[in-house]
Ligand SMILES: Cc1cc2nc3c(=O)[nH]c(=O)nc-3n(C[C@H](O)[C@H](O)[C@H](O)COP(=O)(O)OP(=O)(O)OC[C@H]3O[C@@H](n4cnc5c(N)ncnc54)[C@H](O)[C@@H]3O)c2cc1C
């Protein structure tokens with residue numbers, strides 16, 4: 001079973017709200033002091049899913065692809081340290097300023113360049129822009145069946161059986177290979193790389209690929225090829241001022257809250 | 268003419284609440300853009316839902332109605348959604364940010380040679396584009412974006428748009444779309460409904476939610492009792508779901524359900540941005556947390572700083588007495 005996982009390096013989504021700052025002029029998130037970027041959490045779970053598929057099959061390989069600036073290399077190294085076999089870094093000045101479409105287009109070319117695997121795995125959404133579309137766009141571009149927002153993936157005789165998280169429960173979906181899967185947090189925790197694996201991964205080669213290696217023209221990718229345009233980026237403000245209900249006993253506090261809710265006509 | 272197509276959803280013969288809201292939003296956009304509103308419905312037994320579409324704001328309804336479409340499957344719905352777009356020729360396509368919308372919208376956008384903006388909170392006309400405001404960075408930021416290609420696809424968050432007051436004098440022409448048969452590669456073979464008793468999370472006027480600070484699954488029964496008194500739904504933080512204390516279907520937040528009740532009671536929840544992304548639209552948030560510095564108090568209208576174990580029994584009896 002050959003699996004390709006697409007992973008993205010992003011600002012740590014667990015950055016405390018107080019340390020999160022936006023540069024409205026540049027429409028960018030400012031790097032938080034002392035907090036390193038991380039592999040997007042759902043992508044780490046996607047790598048975990050890939051490793052389990054390879055283990056269950058007893059043969060095959062797990063290859064990871066990341067598109068991004070130099071820092072994207074760390075997401076690849078993290079995946080290699082988790083146990084992935086090879087890494088590919090899509091890096092080119094022409095890729096900058098892209099959107100979901102150019103990202104998916106570039107990734108789909110890279111997947112064809114590396115060789116179409118049996119299973120292609122993505123995170124349900126990158127925890128920076130929270131769009132959740134790249135996996136499905138790649139599936140459409142490569143004309144592959146897809147199943148999204150998964151909590152479980154199982155190999156079967158003829159293909160793959162997955163469990164989808166939907167609003168009112170779970171759905172079972174059966175897919176042939178090759179197919180595209182996107183992984184949600186319900187999948188469970190990814191393995192954490194051990195020091196020895198981190199050191200081994202550090203020595204592994206990561207293949208760098210640019211637009212021309214993938215047969216892409218600079219006009220198709222990055223800002224030039226983007227279909228979505230951003231007009232503003234800002235931090236929402238909250239204008240509520242909390243009223244702490246005081247009291248000497250829990251009974252007093254509870255009664256105070258109920259009175260406050262009634263006075264405010266909430267109850 | 269700028270036509271807005273809503274790809275809607277029906278459940279039990281009725282248009283879903285998000286579909287009604289998006290039709291309301293589409294009406295507003297259509298009047299600003301000088302166009303009309305079409306509704307596309309894919310499913311089984313759509314007759315009564317289609318009949319109700321006019322009074323909810325649609326001018327035309329396209330239905331792909333067949334027993335084989337009773338459950339959403341990517342490969343059965345996608346070509347029909349494409350056919351509806353091709354027949355109705357819209358400039359803007361709106362869908363709910365639902366389990367279906369999340370899965371269908373990006374594939375449909377790609378098939379149409381365009382792109383999609385997901386989970387819009389606000390929609391505003393700007394020339395011939397619809398500017399969408401959406402949450403990103405786990406709720407820490409908002410961005411304003413447009414789709415530059417045509418048609419412009421946008422999925423819309425629940426409760427972000429207002430439905431129209433039903434207008435019985437309006438009616439919509441219903442056009443049946445041919446369904447045909449297709450060989451599906453990916454097939455949905457089973458469904459497990461999450462057990463949920465009482466009020467549905469997304470419809471509730473009051474939500475009582477618990478977090479990791481509850482300390483264990485047993486405390487959720489106390490929350491359920493309190494919810495019973497308030498006729499509320501019970502939600503939970505992801506931390507509590509990940510620990511297996513409460514089912515994922517009840518998770519509130521960025522990757523869970525988005526709720527916007529009149530009252531959101533957050534018990535032993537810290538108020539992480541990703542949680543607030545799912546409840547920040549509530550009209551009133553009340554927090555019970557033993558930590559006076561918990562972030563949740565930045566969003567709450569009223570707060571109690573204490574151990575929830577001490578407060579909950581008193582609160583339950585005070586509420587029961589007040590609501591008698
Ligand atoms: C990409 C991504 C997506 C995410 N999506 C979601 C999502 O959809 N929904 C979601 O909820 N989270 C989500 N999270 C997780 C989120 O960041 C937080 O980790 C999570 O919400 C914390 O849950 P919590 O508040 O229950 O737990 P904690 O942060 O551990 O807070 C527990 C709180 O309980 C209080 N407490 C403890 N004991 C008591 C007591 N006896 N009485 C009163 N108070 C007490 C503590 O003071 C604390 O404030 C996501 C994270 C990421 C990175």
Ligand SMILES: Nc1ncnc2c1ncn2[C@@H]1O[C@H](COP(=O)(O)O)[C@@H](O)[C@H]1O
Nearest residue numbers: 006007067122123125126131132133134
């Ligand atoms: N720059 C990128 N490089 C590699 N994979 C990506 C990139 N951006 C998005 N992805 C993949 O696509 C998924 C969905 O991303 P998105 O649609 O941006 O929310 C992510 O979880 C990744 O698996």
